Amino acid sequence: MMTQMKERAVELIERIPDEKMFYVINILQNLEEMSSNRPADKKQAMEALQNVLKFSGRLPEDFDADKELQEAREEKYGNIG
Template identity: 85%
Template sequence: MMTHMKERAVELIERIPDDNMFYVINILQNLEEMSSDKTAEKKQAMEALEGVLKFSGRLSEDFDADKELELAREEKYGNPD
């Protein structure tokens, strides 16, 4: 048994010309993907976060991120001066 909302959606779809059905199908597929179970993606993201957190606290206290970035840029791109 269809809900009222699904019946309304079907009625709207039936009024759309066949030429435009590609767009309707594309939208419906995107909606389906957005509502799908993302358990595997969440698990992968959590594992990646755990991997990053393993390195937490491994830098010396005098570590200068800006200086390291500057050195890395100079190494990669050369000195613009």
């Protein structure tokens, strides 16, 4: 038995032309990956977080993140826009 939400999704998908199905499949695959509950992914995410937290508090008091970002953008892209 399908829920109403799934039924609505199927109805929408059925109306999409075949030449556009690539996009639907891509979106669904991305959603599936985002919603997966794999322990390896959680472990990797926690390790990354712990790695970032090791550097917590190591920036100088006068650190200006916005200024650093602007300088990095200028260095990488120059005055494109």
